[in-house]
Amino acid sequence: xxxxxxxxxxxxxxxxxxxxxxxxxxxxxxxxxxxxxxxxxxxxxxxxxxxxxxxxxxxxxxxxxxxxxxxxxxxxxxxxxxxxxxxxxxxxxxxxxxxxxxxxxxxxxxxxxxxxxxxxxxxxxxxxxxxxxxxxxxxxxxxxxxxxxxxxxxxxxxxxxxxxxxxxxxxxxxxxxx
Amino acid sequence: xxxxxxxxxxxxxxxxxxxxxxxxxxxxxxxxxxxxxxxxxxxxxxxxxxxxxxxxxxxxxxxxxxxxxxxxxxxxxxxxxxxxxxxxxxxxxxxxxxx
Numbered sequence: 186x187x188x189x190x191x192x193x194x195x196x197x198x199x200x201x202x203x204x205x206x207x208x209x210x211x212x213x214x215x216x217x218x219x220x221x222x223x224x225x226x227x228x229x230x231x232x233x234x235x236x237x238x239x240x241x242x243x244x245x246x247x248x249x250x251x252x253x254x255x256x257x258x259x260x261x262x263x264x265x266x267x268x269x270x271x272x273x274x275x276x277x278x279x280x281x282x283x284x285x286x287x288x289x290x291x292x293x294x295x296x297x298x299x300x301x302x303x304x305x306x307x308x309x310x311x312x313x314x315x316x317x318x319x320x321x322x323x324x325x326x327x328x329x330x331x332x333x334x335x336x337x338x339x340x341x342x343x344x345x346x347x348x349x350x351x352x353x354x355x356x357x358x359x360x361x362x363x
Numbered sequence: 364x365x366x367x368x369x370x371x372x373x374x375x376x377x378x379x380x381x382x383x384x385x386x387x388x389x390x391x392x393x394x395x396x397x398x399x400x401x402x403x404x405x406x407x408x409x410x411x412x413x414x415x416x417x418x419x420x421x422x423x424x425x426x427x428x429x430x431x432x433x434x435x436x437x438x439x440x441x442x443x444x445x446x447x448x449x450x451x452x453x454x455x456x457x458x459x460x461x462x
Contacts, residue, residue, distance in 0.1 A: 248427035
């Protein structure tokens with residue numbers, strides 16, 4: 186069997202580990218979303234799977250009362266402070282999960298085929314600019330579809346080697362034309 | 364694979380994202396210490412085990428993580444409906460009428 190390095194890299198999806206980011210899990214009643222969004226400097230999306238972004242901060246709605254917030258690493262303390270200040274007006278639960286997940290980016294030709302190897306959900310049905318919490322071969326992943334063939338995956342740290350290996354194996358299978 | 368409609372995500376998604384969570388609409392006795400052993404046993408263990416439309420709980424564990432209720436035909440595995448947890452139990456006659 187030929188090694189993946191023998192194939193032209195532009196024909197295969199690229200798998201990279203993205204640098205650490207500040208990441209928060211935000212739980213609150215939907216009625217508080219407007220106030221909390223204002224404190225974060227963005228509009229919290231109202232429906233599951235929708236995303237918003239503003240000035241490097243991103244939010245995705247994961248459940249009817251749950252959001253994930255991503256921001257540059259140095260922005261984390263400011264987010265904690267901003268939401269603590271808003272607590273009186275809008276009760277909520279904010280958990281810092283920056284260290285809980287590793288972030289992969291898969292991009293380039295064949296990305297959707299690679300995703301289909303692990304995700305039972307039809308990833309092509311998630312419109313670019315949306316996302317979902319779903320499952321990749323048994324591991325929960327938060328999938329952000331950034332472009333037609335461009336996705337980011339947030340994977341729990343302990344599952345990351347497993348997911349990484351599967352992605353690499355899938356890439357080798359794509360290279361072999363399987 | 365079953366396709367299940369999550370009432371919170373409002374999408375029909377593969378079964379692998381969900382976890383089954385037993386029969387629905389089983390209310391915990393308000394005062395457990397006042398129940399007899401037989402009543403407590405029935406609450407804990409005795410289930411209807413119907414052949415046909417079964418009211419059951421599911422959890423969208425690899426998704427919005429919410430519990431919801433479903434009515435599934437245990438013979439054909441077809442889902443008649445799904446509805447949010449806490450919503451009243453839909454009458455079977457209404458479900459069959461809407462088909």
